[in-house]
Amino acid sequence: MAELTMAKALNLALTQEMARDDGVMVLGEDVGVDGGVFRITEGLLDKYGEARVMDTPLAEAAIVGFSIGMAAYGLKPVCEVQFSGFGYLAMHQIEAHAARLRWRSRGRYPVPMVVRMPYGGGVRALEHHSESKEAFFAHTPGLKVVIPSGPRNARALLVSAIRDPDPVIFMEPKRIYRAFREHVPDDEETLPIGESKTVREGGDITLVSYGSMLHPTLQAAEQLAEQDGAEAEVIDLLSISPLDDSRFTESARRTGRVVVVHEAQRSFGPGAELIARLVEKSFWYLEAPIARVTGYDVQVPYFAREADYLPDAPRILAAAREVLSHA
């Protein structure tokens, strides 16, 4: 029983899964000796050796392509793309092969691999280090896209991702790597991929979010209760693909009012799909237009202005009040 940061919780997942299954391989840039630039893979090299914890040359396409080969052989590579903004150099391997090899070979070659990538803003980083492009991956059949929101679910979801028979893009909101601690049990814990979770119950409005944005969303929910006496239900998606639409459509049917929050750009973002599902499945229950609180359709500004780009509790609260204002 320990109180862990998300960084330590992810490390726990890797450490335990590598001990459990000698087919689990960790590879990427600086993941060995350095323990990863965010220290997620710290200590693995000493424990498991360089055959399994591979400091690779600086080549994202080969990191992913090589992992696909290992996965086709039957191993379970967990490769790290140092920042999601560099993942585009491997995009063709992810789209053309990781996502398709099972399908192309009619089941002979599943690709049980995990591509871990830190993503998102809020750490005063350089260009290409702050974006949220989960929609790129969620738009691709054959992939799963998982985004944790805290230490405990990060650990459980990473374990599930490693054991999953399909390729999982595991996006880690870097802003909360060390933002807070949670109790994380030593004993094995998993979470089903493709299932969202209700993290706050309420009957007046539904707030849907994931990743680091869950936290300002929860703050806004508390403020709404304190200041307006309105109880918000908050849903943490956890998986972007497969998107679990059963929970938020059910919630929307009860509340009739929905706000979707993500830091990804708005147009064609995850919120667009989510709202389309709401309109398809819960339209007759809606009592107000659905609101989106998202990043703007601009490049993420350099860090002096990133706080103006990223959704925060006041923006979410304002949107919730607007949605609640419709009679």
Next chain:
Amino acid sequence: MPRDEIDLRYTVERLSILDEDGNLDEALAPEASDDLLLSMHRTMLLARRFDERMLQLQRQGRIGTFAPVSGQEAAQVGAMAALRKDDWFVPSFRESAAALWRGTPMSTLLLYNAGYNEGGAIPEDSHDLPIAIPVATQIPHAVGLAYAARYRETDQVAITFFGDGATSEGDFHEALNFAGVFAAPTLFLCQNNQWAISIPREHQTQSRTLAQKALAYGIPGIQVDGNDVLAVLAATREAAERARGGDGPTLIECVTYRLSVHTTADDPSKYRSDDEVEAWRARDPIPRLQRYLQQRELLTDDDIGELEDALAAEIEEAWRDTKAQMERLDDPRNMFEHHYAELPPYLREQRDAVAGRARED
């Protein structure tokens, strides 16, 4: 602070064993039983005739676009004949001769070219990867397979095929680099067929050979007469032995020629001359091997005639089989198969909607 020289080995070996007239360099000749020689010849001839038949079927609209192998049979069959069944085969999209050597049924290849995903199915016990279309992107997979094989303490190797154009792609360079760094038992078999659609080899790179690109990655590279099946066999065997022994990867450049179109959607008369094609036709790998086998009295004109008849019959049988399979594959819901181990709920909904439509029809 001197300005001096770093001594780099900078020669590339070129290997040729059986010349255009069917004469053998005895000293270099690889060990090859009569059976092996005859079965290589058979597969090469089958690949050529199969290519010709598929071209007809494509022109008749019976199958779709495909990439003919004609001219490159020696580079593919010679390489595969050097390897074991449990070695890994990572093709690009022009490897029908190699696939036939591996035992892929022609009916499966036809089904693929007729536009059915089922034609890409790989049997469970196979070590072949499916066709990969985006140029060079399959090369890193071979390195990963090779590394995994070594990690699991087998002596399997992985061979991957690609063309001259692929050597300009980043994935080629990244893969060679990884293989070198991790000593992955990988055989990089480049079929330098002189043309990447309309771009000639000399516009693809200023390098004098493609084999020399190995030097930059600290791995062996060799140029081979790719129309000489014995030279390809010998070079691949040597590279495989090195890889099995833990000495890492090799780049093998097979100098060959694409005698036919890039794909059936291409008209080569726009970019290359008939004279050039005719000059290469004189170096055709199949008559070359045939002359040698006739000199050795392993094959007579009558044998060749009988073989041609037998191959033609096999090809027709395969096409009949393919047509029968196509009739059984008319359920549009097949498109939903094999995306995930388990179909997620939203895909079940979409599949069921297709089924609903099919019932209404």
